[in-house]
Amino acid sequence: MGDMAESSQASGRPYLLDGRRVRIADLLAAGLLTDQQPLSFPRKRKGERHHAEVTREHGGAIRLLPSGQTYRSPSAAAHAAVGYGSFDGWTAWFLDDGRDLDGVRQQFLDQAVEEGAENASADDGSGDGLTAASLSEKQRHQRLRDARQAAADGRPQTLPVRELLEWWGESGRGVVTERIEAALANHSLVTVPPFTQVGLDATVQLLRAPAEEAPCRDASAQEGVEGEEESPVREPGPTVGTIASAMGEVVTISPHATLEHAVTLLLLNDFSQLPVVAGRQLKGAVTWKSIAQARHRNADCTLTDAVIDAREVHFDHDLVDVLPVLADTDFLIVRGPHGEIGMLTVADIALAYGSQAAPFLLVGELDRRLRAVIIDRFDLSTITAVCDRDGSRSLSSFDQLTFGDYVSVLGNRDRWEELGWPLDRAAFAKRLDEIRKIRNDLMHFNPDPLPLNAETKVRGVISILRQYADY
Structure with missing residues (x-):
């Protein structure tokens, strides 16, 4: 977008590699691996050693x-070598000098982030004195390194999902999810429970990805297809745990309580139902309808009835x-990740997604008004010069x-x-x-709530467009 777009391109994201996982190709291109370099996959407990080469x-x-x-x-190569199981291939394959591929990957990341920091410093002079909500690439890299070391030392870092998102300067998951997953994978880290499957205020631990899991696939599984990329296993959409109320503390009642106690709890909390729990064992529920x-x-029934x-x-x-x-x-x-009990109701779903209806409709109106202004004021050739300079989009x-x-x-100065x-272009x-x-x-149906001021923005x-469309 004119000078605004040029600034964005100059800062770049060399460390994140555009939000993808590091590949063998990257390590070859950086000169950290060489063609035909020997690799071995030792399995001491099995008395086996598998061989390969770059x-x-x-x-x-x-x-x-x-x-x-x-x-x-x-990982696919490690699976194919053994014939079964699921492995973190980055920690499975070793070079002759005793380093595993993960160590080479970490060297690549360290170099890339230093180069990125130098470029950013040359561009805008920004240093490391940033807040957690606007971490530099170098700061975020160091936090992931620290989390990786803490996990290796048996003292894994625990933090709310919301805080993890703030490392990337975001308040919700949405399209940033893939970037976070790629960065975690590049450091052989996982979150437990998965940060994509719980609410923003739920806490997760940053743990090292397991080097070898229990056998879970048949040897004929199509995991070792020639040329297949490393790919994450992801849920296709929001999970039950992403609804905050489903993971919150819930009032329960013992099966040995009185019916009067149940009625009182329902009235005091304005509930429609109560889980009946003995220890952590779910016995059922009591509702206004079941009581009636x-x-x-x-007329003389008990809670059990x-x-x-x-x-x-x-x-x-x-x-x-x-x-x-x-x-x-x-x-x-x-049932939560640690066996705790929560509840999901129809009202919870309505509250979680109903609040997005107004912004959804407003964004549709804004889209139409912006398009109308651009069509009315500019020729397509002028627009193409800004949005498709090299003609790649045709x-x-x-x-x-x-x-x-x-x-x-609209961000282009000319x-x-x-x-x-008569308005400020940059603002x-x-x-x-x-x-x-x-x-x-x-548009991506992010399950996280929108910022409180989203609709106002x-x-x-829209108000400006209504006022100035014919200016």
């Missing part, structure tokens, strides 16, 4: 010896799969423009002057870019 085939891969099969993924039915059958079966789901269950069940039962008992219609293109056009609005473009992130969260820009 190869430039497929852009950078591991060739098993003596079979000659090649795999871009170290029990008393209709027997009012207890009904309760459906239980695990926190990492796909949310979309439980919605039909929730519609029938009105509530579900949620823009041939205004309908092909994205919201990011709107930000680029286009802004041509627009003639307007900054606000549009903030809304772009809000729009991305909405969108309404503010």
Whole structure:
């Protein structure tokens, strides 16, 4: 977007490699590995040692010896060498000097982040005195290194999901999730429970990824397909645990309590149901409806007479799969990562997603108004010069423009002057870019709540467009 876009490109993200995992090809290109360099995978407990070598085939891969099969993924190569199981190939394969591939990867990351810090310093003079909400690449790299060491020392770091997101300067998951997962994987770290499967205020531990897991796949599984990339195992959508109320503390009642006690707890807390729990064992639930039915059958009924079966789901269950069940039962008992009990109700779903309806509609209106202004004021050739300088996108219609293109056009100094609005270009473009992130969260159905001022920001820009569209 003119000078704004040029600044963004100059700062870059060499350490994050555009949010992807480090590959064998990267280590070859950096000169940290060489073609035909020997590798070995020792399994001392089994008395086995598997052999391979680095190869430039497929852009950078591991060739098993003596079979000659090649795999871009170290983990896929380790699995194929053994014939079963699931392995972290980066810690499984060793060089002749005693380093594992993970050690080489860490050297690559250290070099990349130092180069990135030098470039950033040369560009804008920024140092390391930043807050946690705006960490530099170097600071974030150091935090991940520290977390990795702490996990190796048996004292894993524990932090809320919200704080982990702040390392990347974000308040919600959305499109940043893949960048975080890539950075964690590059440091052989995982979060337990997975940060994508619990609410923002839930705490997670940063642990080292296991070097070898229990056998879980048949030897014929298609994990070692030639040329296959290292890829994360991810849930396709939000899980039950991403709804904050499902992971919160829930009031329960003992099966030995009185019915009067249950009624009192329901009234005091304005609840519609209570889980009936003995220790950590779920015995069922009591609801206003079950109490009414029990008393209709027997005016002198006890709590036991009012207890009904309760459906239980695990926190990492796909949310979309439980919605039909929730519609029938009105509530579900949620079992957390440590066996704790939570609850999910129809009201919780309505509250979590109903608040996104207004911003969703407003962003749609904003999109249409921005497009109308650009179509009315600029020729397509002028827009193409800003959004498709090298012609790689082959823009041939205004309908092909994205919201990011709107930000680029209106943030461009020349286009802004041509627009003639008596407003500050930088402030307007900054606000549009903030809304772009809000729009991305909405379009990707991010389960995390939008910032409290999201709707106000969108309404503010719509108001300006209404006032200045014909200026």
